[in-house]
Structures are given as C-alpha cells and as structure tokens.
Amino acid sequence: MMLIDQVDSWSDKHINCSTQSHLATDNPLRLDNSLSIMHLIEYGAQSMAIHGGLLSGKSSPGFLAAVRGAHFHINSLDTISGSLHIKASAELKIENGAVYSFRITDSQDTLLLDARATVIHTQP
Structure with missing residues (x-):
C-alpha cells in the first residue's frame, strides 16, 4: 500500500512529502x-520508510515499534480537502532502526498531527 504521492525534498536528516x-x-x-x-500515523510511517530507502538505496523490511507523544489536532481526516504535507526528521539512527519525529499539516499549514515514532528493521 502506497499512500505518499511525492517526495518534495529530502536530506540526510529530513524528508518532506x-x-x-x-x-x-x-x-x-x-x-x-x-x-x-x-x-495519519501510517502516513508519517510511510514517509519515514521512504527516507530510509533513499538514504540506504534499498528497501529494508521493518515494523513500527512505537509511537510516542502523538498529538492529534483535528477530529476527522474526512474534513481535509487539500493535500497532506508530511515532514519527518531522523532524530536517532541505529544499526537496525531509527527514531523519527514527524508532523503532518494540511495545504493551509494547519497542524494535524505531531508525533515521534521508532522503526525497527527486520533485515540488515
């Protein structure tokens, strides 16, 4: 399942989708x-996965191990009629995973979700 339409920009530490x-x-x-x-957590996780793939040059199976500090700033995703913008930042990279913070906004830059998530890779 691919939910992200495009990568707008990325660097070693950040990705914007x-x-x-x-x-x-x-x-x-x-x-x-x-x-x-x-x-919205899945949208953030997919941005994290895309970033990991861009950095490593390959797909690395993994799972979302934890989501912390999730703050939802809306009551329904069905009320969002424009684009979603996902900004993820790698806070910590380890051999078999990473910790990211991410925030999702709408096309008017209204904050919808901010959270931190940990991903663990199942293969090196």
Whole structure:
C-alpha cells in the first residue's frame, strides 16, 4: 500500500512529502467511507520508510515499534480537502532502526498531527 504521492525534498536528516491519497474513494484504509485520524500515523510511517530507502538505496523490511507523544489536532481526516504535507526528521539512527519525529499539516499549514515514532528493521 502506497499512500505518499511525492517526495518534495529530502536530506540526510529530513524528508518532506505530500499526498492527496486520503481523498481517494478507494483508499485501502477507508472504512464505511471514512478515514480515521489514526491513519495519519501510517502516513508519517510511510514517509519515514521512504527516507530510509533513499538514504540506504534499498528497501529494508521493518515494523513500527512505537509511537510516542502523538498529538492529534483535528477530529476527522474526512474534513481535509487539500493535500497532506508530511515532514519527518531522523532524530536517532541505529544499526537496525531509527527514531523519527514527524508532523503532518494540511495545504493551509494547519497542524494535524505531531508525533515521534521508532522503526525497527527486520533485515540488515
């Protein structure tokens, strides 16, 4: 499942992505024609995964081990009619994973979610 439409910019420490996949009626996360705000975590995680792949030059299977300090600033993802903008920053890189902070805003730069997440890679 790919939810991110494009990478807008990236560096060794940061990635900026954008998408409109939350507007698609066939979004794989949609249930009863609705998307939970909890799904914003998946958008952040996918940005983290893209960043890891860009840095390493390969795909590395892994799992989201922890999400901390998640602050949701909206009640429904269905009210967002424009693009989502995801900014993820690598805070700590270890041999088999990383810790990122990420924030997701709408096209008017209104904060929707900010959180920290840990990913652990299952293969080197």
